[in-house]
Amino acid sequence: MSATKLTRREQRAHAQHFIDTLEGTAFPNSKRIYITGTHPGVRVPMREIQLSPTLIGGSKEQPQYEENEAIPVYDTSGPYGDPQIAINVQQGLAKLRQPWIDARGDTEELTVRSSDYTKSAAGR
Known part of the structure; x- marks a missing residue:
């Protein structure tokens, strides 16, 4: 069974819809945080990853767990990893x-x- 092939117009419409509805995404068990450095106004994006509790003892019926601290890691996704940022690919990124x-x-x-x-590219 083959899928119906979209026309070029339909493909462009799908692509435009994707661009128009593009938004930042969050990752499971983590949240976006920012740390500040030596330059005011420059914030470094980090992702704070929440770890699962560690089994430390107990029994099968009543296991004992210990909570683990969240681990901050550098977030390389840029603005696209921040659900709070409005993304507009026609405007481009803010000149932070x-x-x-x-x-x-x-x-x-x-x-x-x-x-x-x-x-040379301008002359083409």
Whole structure:
């Protein structure tokens, strides 16, 4: 039995629906937390993973468990791992680091494209 093949228009509609409804996701038994570093306004995303209790004794009928502390790990999923963030792929990511970069005073904005690759791609 073969599945019905979607038309290109239907495929595009499905893709657009996916993009329009994209949202951050949480992982089971964990929550997103942030730690602050030396730069105010820069928060480092961490995922606090809740561990299962450890069996420490007792009997089969009345086991004894010990709770384990949650373990924080670096969260590499970026904004897409935060259910509280509104995601809009057309707008792109918020420029959270822009004020920090500007304050360093070691960058300058280019007025024209300078990369050979970019120049050649623009002419295509």
